[in-house]
Amino acid sequence: MIFEGLAEKLQSTLGKLKGKGKLNEKDVKDAMREVKLALLEADVNFKVVKDFVNKVKERAVGQEVMESLTPGQHVIKIVNEELTALMGNVQSKISFSSKPPTIIMLVGLQGAGKTTTGGKLGGLLKKQGKKPLLVACDIYRPAAIKQLQVVGEKLDIPVFSMGDKEDPVNIAKAGISHAVKNNNDLVIIDTAGRLHIDEVLMDELKNIKAEVKPHEILLVVDSMTGQDAVNVAQSFNEALGIDGVILTKLDGDTRGGAALSVRSVTNKPIKFIGMGEKLEDLEPFHPDRMASRILGM
Amino acid sequence: KVYVKVDEELFEELEEILITSDIGVNTTMEIVDELRNRVKSKKITESANVRDELKDILAGILSDEQNKLNIEPSPVIILVVGVNGVGKTTTIGKMANRFKKEGKSVLLAAGDTFRAAAIDQLEVWANRVGVDIVKHSEGSDPGAVIFDAIKAAKSRKADILICDTAGRLHNKKNLMNELGKVFKIVDREYPEATKEVLLVVDATTGQNAVSQAKVFKEVANITGIVLTKLDGTAKGGIVLAVKSELDVPVKLIGVGEQMEDLQDFDSKDFVNALFGDENE
Numbered sequence: 001m002i003f004e005g006l007a008e009k010l011q012s013t014l015g016k017l018k019g020k021g022k023l024n025e026k027d028v029k030d031a032m033r034e035v036k037l038a039l040l041e042a043d044v045n046f047k048v049v050k051d052f053v054n055k056v057k058e059r060a061v062g063q064e065v066m067e068s069l070t071p072g073q074h075v076i077k078i079v080n081e082e083l084t085a086l087m088g089n090v091q092s093k094i095s096f097s098s099k100p101p102t103i104i105m106l107v108g109l110q111g112a113g114k115t116t117t118g119g120k121l122g123g124l125l126k127k128q129g130k131k132p133l134l135v136a137c138d139i140y141r142p143a144a145i146k147q148l149q150v151v152g153e154k155l156d157i158p159v160f161s162m163g164d165k166e167d168p169v170n171i172a173k174a175g176i177s178h179a180v181k182n183n184n185d186l187v188i189i190d191t192a193g194r195l196h197i198d199e200v201l202m203d204e205l206k207n208i209k210a211e212v213k214p215h216e217i218l219l220v221v222d223s224m225t226g227q228d229a230v231n232v233a234q235s236f237n238e239a240l241g242i243d244g245v246i247l248t249k250l251d252g253d254t255r256g257g258a259a260l261s262v263r264s265v266t267n268k269p270i271k272f273i274g275m276g277e278k279l280e281d282l283e284p285f286h287p288d289r290m291a292s293r294i295l296g297m
Numbered sequence: 298k299v300y301v302k303v304d305e306e307l308f309e310e311l312e313e314i315l316i317t318s319d320i321g322v323n324t325t326m327e328i329v330d331e332l333r334n335r336v337k338s339k340k341i342t343e344s345a346n347v348r349d350e351l352k353d354i355l356a357g358i359l360s361d362e363q364n365k366l367n368i369e370p371s372p373v374i375i376l377v378v379g380v381n382g383v384g385k386t387t388t389i390g391k392m393a394n395r396f397k398k399e400g401k402s403v404l405l406a407a408g409d410t411f412r413a414a415a416i417d418q419l420e421v422w423a424n425r426v427g428v429d430i431v432k433h434s435e436g437s438d439p440g441a442v443i444f445d446a447i448k449a450a451k452s453r454k455a456d457i458l459i460c461d462t463a464g465r466l467h468n469k470k471n472l473m474n475e476l477g478k479v480f481k482i483v484d485r486e487y488p489e490a491t492k493e494v495l496l497v498v499d500a501t502t503g504q505n506a507v508s509q510a511k512v513f514k515e516v517a518n519i520t521g522i523v524l525t526k527l528d529g530t531a532k533g534g535i536v537l538a539v540k541s542e543l544d545v546p547v548k549l550i551g552v553g554e555q556m557e558d559l560q561d562f563d564s565k566d567f568v569n570a571l572f573g574d575e576n577e
């Protein structure tokens with residue numbers, strides 16, 4: 001079972017329930033309060049927590065539990081099931097196009113980790129036999145192009161750039177042509193960090209999307225993000241129709257509740273996690289480990 | 298205004314505002330308890346007044362006599378620290394611009410020798426603002442950069458030396474030790490300087506910022522916080538938890554990516570923004 005660790009924690013939190021032959025609504029309510037606080041302390045969005053707890057409560061005071069011989073166990077099972085449903089229970093991979101090059105575009109707020117993650121992802125997929133090209137579409141941040149070039153050099157991955165005077169839509173388009181000419185079967189587009197409420201820059205992303213039709217648009221999210229994660233994820237998803245999420249900086253000590261928030265409002269899978277500043281520090285995402293982390297185990 | 302009764306629902310509503318601003322469960326509970334006490338003892342009966350009372354509590358937590366930058370007298374050294382990607386280098390560019398406009402001579406130190414093109418990034422800012430920069434090559438010892446920068450600041454009689462440092466997560470022992478070494482060098486080489494140590498916190502950050510502030514304070518004796526990226530929809534309420542738990546004042550806020558997007562922190566404005574209220 002994927003939420004094994006979680007089950008243990010809940011066993012003790014809900015231990016009081018377990019001993020009881022019968023449950024009343026107050027028993028369930030008290031236990032759910034604990035769960036609610038744990039989730040909020042982990043930065044899971046307020047509304048997401050509320051919906052989650054209500055859902056569990058509703059099921060827990062229902063007939064199946066009340067008539068069960070081991071009602072406490074039953075509640076634990078329900079929490080597990082609902083968390084699994086919320087987080088997504090299977091690991092999601094990058095889907096490659098049957099007609100190369102596969103185009104991946106990374107988007108997100110300022111400083112989330114896009115440029116570093118672009119390099120990491122290129123490195124990871126290069127090891128799996130792909131021939132990546134990194135495309136420098138951040139024309140705004142000081143030395144963003146240079147940063148991508150340094151990253152590319154370290155990984156021995158080519159970087160396509162046209163300086164910072166060209167429109168990012170044109171750069172993306174020219175980058176794809178360059179990849180086709182040079183037999184790169186994978187293109188990773190680095191975009192500038194932007195606020196989800198910045199209409200001009202959000203339009204720029206829409207235009208890049210319309211022009212190059214990426215196979216994967218991945219939202220890069222800092223795992224330390226708090227309550228605002230839902231607004232960010234929702235806005236990027238509405239504007240672009242993202243295909244997945246990469247969570248960064250999980251080598252820190254954050255509980256990472258943003259994972260649940262983002263997942264819940266977009267219903268898009270978390271595909272990778274960033275586990276450090278080095279270019280090999282990217283790992284596939286395991287929903288079970290994340291759930292344990294969020295609840296602080 | 299519509300008359301609304303002070304009831305449980307109102308407290309819950311206010312609690313929700315606080316939690317969704319990232320103030321955190323514990324600090325929120327403390328604040329709401331205090332609010333309940335005040336409402337009772339002051340016999341407040343109108344919801345608008347409850348709201349004002351709450352604002353007063355919040356502003357009270359945040360207001361601080363020490364919330365102005367400590368940059369008198371010259372020479373000054375400002376060290377800028379924080380976790381990855383929060384806005385340290387950008388804030389340095391903005392501060393340099395402000396000080397230069399005030400007629401001060403400013404020198405920058407490229408103390409992030411680790412991240413790809415971090416030195417180039419600071420150099421772009423130095424050129425933009427029109428100030429000098431001391432730099433070594435990528436991969437070199439950050440302590441040596443700071444040492445040289447202090448020497449340069451002395452010989453050029455710079456009013457303010459601002460030092461960039463690499464982003465680091467506070468749970469990385471070796472990186473925090475490295476920072477500790479930089480601080481020893483500053484203490485040893487520049488004892489006469491007025492010292493300001495700013496922790497940069499991204500307003501989108503959740504509860505982890507408390508842990509960041511705690512550990513950075515142990516290593517670096519933080520004298521103030523810069524809260525960046527307040528131009529987004531995140532409220533940055535976590536600084537309330539940081540202030541009430543660690544007593545570090547917020548000094549500056551970042552409200553954009555441009556040179557001018559730096560402001561002094563104003564607790565009243567900040568609290569109004571938490572509630573989505575206009576500032577007078």
Ligand SMILES: Nc1nc2c(ncn2[C@@H]2O[C@H](COP(=O)(O)OP(=O)(O)OP(=O)(O)O)[C@@H](O)[C@H]2O)c(=O)[nH]1
Pocket residue numbers: 108109110111112113114115116117138141144191192193194220248249250251252273274275276277281381382412464466
């Ligand atoms: N510890 C840690 N640091 C990371 C991780 N991913 C990125 N970083 C660091 O986070 C900071 C920001 O990373 P960037 O790749 O520049 O972020 P970005 O999203 O491209 O930033 P902008 O282009 O300015 O929007 C850098 O210091 C990176 O080294 C991670 O998984 N762990």
Ligand SMILES: Nc1nc2c(ncn2[C@@H]2O[C@H](COP(=O)(O)OP(=O)(O)OP(=O)(O)O)[C@@H](O)[C@H]2O)c(=O)[nH]1
Pocket residue numbers: 110111141193195379380381382383384385386387388409412415462463464465497525526527528529550551552553554558
């Ligand atoms: N919207 C907004 N973006 C900001 C603000 N301050 C900084 N940024 C952006 O955030 C990103 C990261 O800023 P940096 O100054 O590179 O952050 P840093 O802390 O030096 O990053 P590392 O050195 O990699 O740890 C850049 O894209 C900046 O333009 C702000 O106040 N508002």
Ligand SMILES: [K+]
Pocket residue numbers: 110111112222381382383499501
């Ligand atoms: K961030």
Ligand SMILES: [Mg+2]
Pocket residue numbers: 114115116138141144190191192193
């Ligand atoms: Mg970038």
Ligand SMILES: [Mg+2]
Pocket residue numbers: 385386387409415461462463464
């Ligand atoms: Mg920096």
